[in-house]
Amino acid sequence: MSSPDTVNTDPVLIDRSLCKACGICIAFCPKKVLEADESGIAVVAHPEECIKCRMCELRCPDFAVMVRSEGDE
């Protein structure tokens, strides 16, 4: 996770206020980019592995995940 004074350059953005810790995005990421923190909320653990397939975004039941498109970074 990035600290507040650094710019977040993660390929995937997770809205912690919406995540309900269901684990779907973590379980089905083909590159194991995402992990659960101590309360089960998804965090971007291995950003360099992300292939931007968007499956985490499309399967999140809580509209909490967004994969940055090229050019957003």
Add this chain to the structure above:
Amino acid sequence: MNENLAEYFRGDHLPHIWCPGCGNGIVTAAIVRAIKELGWEKDDTVFVSGIGCSSRAPGYLDFNTLHTTHGRALVFATGIKVARPDLNVVVITGDGDASAIGGNHLIHAARRNIDITTICFNNNIYGMTGGQYSPLSPTHSLASTAPYGNTDRTFDLCRLVEAAGAAYVSRGTTYHVVPLTNLIRDGLNKRGFSFIEAVTACPVYFGRRNKMRTAVDMLNWQKEAAVPVSRAKDMDPGELAGKIVIGNFVDLDIPEYTESYERLLKEHASDRSGS
């Protein structure tokens, strides 16, 4: 929230009330993505729902929305479509809402071939009221009202709607979310009655009782049970037991109800002005 979706949601109503891992949010987001792809205007689009966990979806959507009574969404939707054929009318319904209390309305909306898209969130159970079995609960599955297993045979709702005369019928799952979104888009785009059964997960009342404790277990079940319609054609009923056949079943260009009604009014315009 996900900025790709935000303009279509009532953000101040989020987070939604659905349980962690409930598939309703996956289907709702798929519907929104399909509408975005089609470029539909929010003001030209009406969502109508009945009662149930799934039927709460329109409450989160920043469109014209109507939350009606249990099983009756298609009745209200028919009224809207006949009064304002220019609007896009979309019904969100649960498997109980659509096939039990609302089953008769579903048959007749399909028979009329009225230009309404109905998306049935099939979680195989009555979620809102605590897990009673529905006509779409699998035979032998456990429910609060079937502690020793459900003895009923299961409705194949897609085949029912096909037989009743719908123009477009498809089934998808939340695991297969990209094809599901495409099936919804094609149904929305179709002139006539469109029915899309979206197989979704109620981990709380269906999953836990049926050896699928988590939302991840339920998505794995959808992944493993799904058979594409092209492959299902060569399988016998025994092989298809417990499977979820996914894909498009019906896509027809047949006369649509409000157009036929308009034509009738035009043909009889002189009789009517004389009366």
